[in-house]
Amino acid sequence: MPVDQRRINGPEVTIPYNIYFDSNAKQTETRKTLPKKRTDGRDSTELRKIFVKTGIVSQAKGSAYIEMGKTKVVCSVFDPREIPNKTGYSLQGELFCEFKFSPFSCLKRKIHQQDSEEKEYSIILQRALESAVCRHEFPNFQVDVYALVLDNGGSSLAAAIMASSLALSDASVPMFGLVTAVTAGIYQDRFYLDLTEEEEVICSKAPDESTSSRNYGIVIQANLPQHGQISEFFHVGSMDLANMKPTVEAITTACKELCPVMQQCLVKSVLKALKRKENMEKEDQ
Amino acid sequence: MRRNLPRSKYQKGIIHPIKYLRDYLERDIRPDGRQFLRVRPMSVNVRSITQADSSSIFKIGNTTVVCGIKAELAEPKVETPDCGYIIPNVELPPLCSPKFRPGPPSDQAQISSKIVETVFLNSGVLDPRNLCISKNKLVWVLYCDLICIDYDGSVMDACVGALMAALKTLTLPEVEHNPDTGAIIVHPSKRLSVPLKGAPVCTTFALFEDQLLIPDPTEEEESLALARLSLVIDGEELCGVYKAGGIPISQEVLMKSLSQSKKRAELVRKLIDTAISST
Amino acid sequence: MEGTEIVEDEGILRPMKCELNHLTMPDGSAMFMQGDTAVVAGIYGPVEARVQKMMYDKASIEVVYTPIKGPPCVDDRMREQIIKETCEAALIATLHPGTAICINVQELQDSGGLLACTVNAACLALINSGLSMKFMIGAVNCMIEKDSQKLILDPDTTQIQEAKATFTFIFDSSKKDLVSCQTTGRFTEKEFLYSFDKCKEASQCVFQFFRSIVTKYATRI
Numbered sequence: 001m002p003v004d005q006r007r008i009n010g011p012e013v014t015i016p017y018n019i020y021f022d023s024n025a026k027q028t029e030t031r032k033t034l035p036k037k038r039t040d041g042r043d044s045t046e047l048r049k050i051f052v053k054t055g056i057v058s059q060a061k062g063s064a065y066i067e068m069g070k071t072k073v074v075c076s077v078f079d080p081r082e083i084p085n086k087t088g089y090s091l092q093g094e095l096f097c098e099f100k101f102s103p104f105s106c107l108k109r110k111i112h113q114q115d116s117e118e119k120e121y122s123i124i125l126q127r128a129l130e131s132a133v134c135r136h137e138f139p140n141f142q143v144d145v146y147a148l149v150l151d152n153g154g155s156s157l158a159a160a161i162m163a164s165s166l167a168l169s170d171a172s173v174p175m176f177g178l179v180t181a182v183t184a185g186i187y188q189d190r191f192y193l194d195l196t197e198e199e200e201v202i203c204s205k206a207p208d209e210s211t212s213s214r215n216y217g218i219v220i221q222a223n224l225p226q227h228g229q230i231s232e233f234f235h236v237g238s239m240d241l242a243n244m245k246p247t248v249e250a251i252t253t254a255c256k257e258l259c260p261v262m263q264q265c266l267v268k269s270v271l272k273a274l275k276r277k278e279n280m281e282k283e284d285q
Numbered sequence: 286m287r288r289n290l291p292r293s294k295y296q297k298g299i300i301h302p303i304k305y306l307r308d309y310l311e312r313d314i315r316p317d318g319r320q321f322l323r324v325r326p327m328s329v330n331v332r333s334i335t336q337a338d339s340s341s342i343f344k345i346g347n348t349t350v351v352c353g354i355k356a357e358l359a360e361p362k363v364e365t366p367d368c369g370y371i372i373p374n375v376e377l378p379p380l381c382s383p384k385f386r387p388g389p390p391s392d393q394a395q396i397s398s399k400i401v402e403t404v405f406l407n408s409g410v411l412d413p414r415n416l417c418i419s420k421n422k423l424v425w426v427l428y429c430d431l432i433c434i435d436y437d438g439s440v441m442d443a444c445v446g447a448l449m450a451a452l453k454t455l456t457l458p459e460v461e462h463n464p465d466t467g468a469i470i471v472h473p474s475k476r477l478s479v480p481l482k483g484a485p486v487c488t489t490f491a492l493f494e495d496q497l498l499i500p501d502p503t504e505e506e507e508s509l510a511l512a513r514l515s516l517v518i519d520g521e522e523l524c525g526v527y528k529a530g531g532i533p534i535s536q537e538v539l540m541k542s543l544s545q546s547k548k549r550a551e552l553v554r555k556l557i558d559t560a561i562s563s564t
Numbered sequence: 565m566e567g568t569e570i571v572e573d574e575g576i577l578r579p580m581k582c583e584l585n586h587l588t589m590p591d592g593s594a595m596f597m598q599g600d601t602a603v604v605a606g607i608y609g610p611v612e613a614r615v616q617k618m619m620y621d622k623a624s625i626e627v628v629y630t631p632i633k634g635p636p637c638v639d640d641r642m643r644e645q646i647i648k649e650t651c652e653a654a655l656i657a658t659l660h661p662g663t664a665i666c667i668n669v670q671e672l673q674d675s676g677g678l679l680a681c682t683v684n685a686a687c688l689a690l691i692n693s694g695l696s697m698k699f700m701i702g703a704v705n706c707m708i709e710k711d712s713q714k715l716i717l718d719p720d721t722t723q724i725q726e727a728k729a730t731f732t733f734i735f736d737s738s739k740k741d742l743v744s745c746q747t748t749g750r751f752t753e754k755e756f757l758y759s760f761d762k763c764k765e766a767s768q769c770v771f772q773f774f775r776s777i778v779t780k781y782a783t784r785i
Binding site for chain 1: 333334335336337340347349351353354355356357358359360362370372373374376378379380381382383384387389390394395398399402426428430432434435436437458460469470471472473504
């Protein structure tokens with residue numbers, strides 16, 4: 001690989017230390033299948049505790065921070081600008097989305113450039129948000145959306161989608177509604193919502209030949225819960241068609257549950273802004 | 286007079302920013318309501334990122350920098366067989382300010398990385414020999430990534446602060462290395478902290494007309510300043526004085542900035558220590 | 565370390581040599597040598613600016629520093645920034661709005677005090693180019709020796725090996741105030757201020773040299 005002259009570089013080959021973990025230690029046992037009971041004690045369709053906050057990046061037009069369990073994502077949105085290198089007129093405005101894991105956010109260190117996974121996630125993020133934004137309101141302009149994962153504890157993309165939708169509304173970009181997203185994982189006959197990183201790893205590998213059920217996979221679905229519509233559906237793995245319906249239903253219910261949390265957060269920020277305005281008017285008098 | 290305006294939403298799009306700032310400064314106050322020599326409130330948070338070996342979040346006013354350290358193993362350089370590596374990189378992603386665009390690191394990010402590296406090396410906080418596991422064979426590589434989340438001036442101060450807080454909380458697992466077979470065994474349960482000495486603290490100043498010196502400038506002040514000056518203090522000693530161009534400054538101003546940054550250094554050091562002991 | 569007397573070495577800079585108009589194409593050029601450290605600087609300007617870098621109220625200043633080998637890296641970016649900001653302080657950029665002034669610097673040999681040498685070369689090239697300047701800029705490098713605590717002005721590579729701290733100060737020629745400053749190593753406030761004073765004195769030699777060069781070449785035109 002060519003050396004990046006724009007950064008301070010380390011030695012050419014470095015090895016993460018966790019591959020040399022003492023095999024006798026108890027900690028290192030890795031599960032092959034999803035456990036009957038989830039390690040954090042949740043129900044199979046129970047979501048993790050969620051914390052959202054808007055307006056955390058002062059320089060951005062709108063921004064949001066989301067915490068789901070260990071997962072932490074920051075997202076910011078900027079003023080519309082003319083689409084660069086564009087010839088001709090585009091009737092609909094564009095969303096430019098960039099999804100990035102910070103180098104220290106995953107078990108294995110990420111490189112500074114976007115890798116193929118992050119590029120794919122950027123596109124999913126764009127598709128999930130595009131249908132919720134009134135793009136006809138800003139023809140020939142693009143709105144930049146940047147999502148940065150600070151800590152990956154699983155379901156980062158779903159968290160990024162929700163943070164981005166909050167950031168877009170914080171930036172007063174005209175929207176049809178909020179977007180919520182939930183990740184589901186299937187492994188053999190088990191089915192979990194809002195996966196942790198450990199569960200994600202298990203669900204993305206096919207079970208052994210010998211096992212009865214060879215179902216496995218991860219589903220990320222983004223909804224517009226206020227309209228009962230689905231804006232993005234992304235699936236990896238392989239599973240029986242019969243499994244699909246209950247999965248979609250479970251996710252849709254979960255997405256609906258998330259909506260009030262985000263609405264509350266937005267109401268809070270509006271109230272805060274109103275209060276600030278009031279105070280200012282008082283000071284002016 | 287209107288003070289303490291939330292900057293982001295109301296002050297953007299001022300028609301004549303230079304005059305706007307000058308009007309404030311003439312009335313002996315800064316646009317955010319601060320006195321000339323006051324610094325913004327700071328806060329530090331450590332160990333909040335679970336996937337990193339150590340992490341910290343350093344805030345100065347709105348400015349936020351996240352530092353995460355990932356440790357990996359590598360062979361040492363031939364010329365320094367008993368020295369580990371410390372690779373600090375500052376990232377100014379487009380997320381933190383509309384000034385930056387996606388793509389390779391901007392000149393500013395590169396210069397910030399270099400300054401952080403120089404400050405780190407000059408201060409001698411961490412002896413790279415302490416990162417040696419087995420001479421000539423195996424050493425630690427500490428990838429220290431500093432990501433700016435909110436770019437609102439004095440980013441270098443936040444970067445240095447975040448790096449120091451993260452290094453102070455860094456623990457590395459015990460490693461057994463057999464020099465003959467090359468076998469490596471890591472004991473994840475036995476983690477040891479790395480010995481550090483001192484803690485450099487960086488203070489940025491902005492200079493305006495008539496040699497007016499203000500510490501801890503916001504992005505708005507920084508971009509309109511006639512010159513910028515950064516001082517790095519560690520205890521009784523200095524380990525970096527960095528000024529690139531701008532209006533020339535006299536020795537009196539330099540002395541003033543020195544005494545100001547000493548006060549600030551004490552403040553930041555205490556802040557980091559309390560943040561670490563309280564978690 | 566505290567309280568030890570700082571012993572002064574005989575405050576002489578290494579011999580400086582300079583050749584102006586060394587390059588034919590640029591609007592101003594200088595080859596500058598300080599001891600064995602040698603640098604060539606060439607200036608183009610004011611020329612048409614690139615659209616992205618154009619500033620409507622003043623000239624944009626671009627600096628390209630080329631190291632002796634390999635592609636430019638992060639270290640060189642820092643050098644570029646110091647040269648750029650320093651020259652920007654000296655030049656009256658508002659005289660040429662909407663244009664660009666390109667400063668190209670090529671390292672030829674580094675035996676200590678490279679940054680100081682580069683800045684001095686850039687200043688001479690700027691003088692040679694005839695662009696209007698507020699003042700001249702002169703850079704002086706110095707170090708404090710580890711064992712003897714001695715201050716050595718303009719050290720060479722072998723002396724730098726023994727340094728506990730090095731300083732590069734850049735002064736203006738009118739008020740003799742500090743334009744830019746870069747340091748390495750740890751040092752006390754006293755050491756810093758002492759070096760500052762000594763370098764300020766020594767900067768007179770640099771400015772004197774600049775003047776002598778200008779006089780020398782002025783008669784030839």
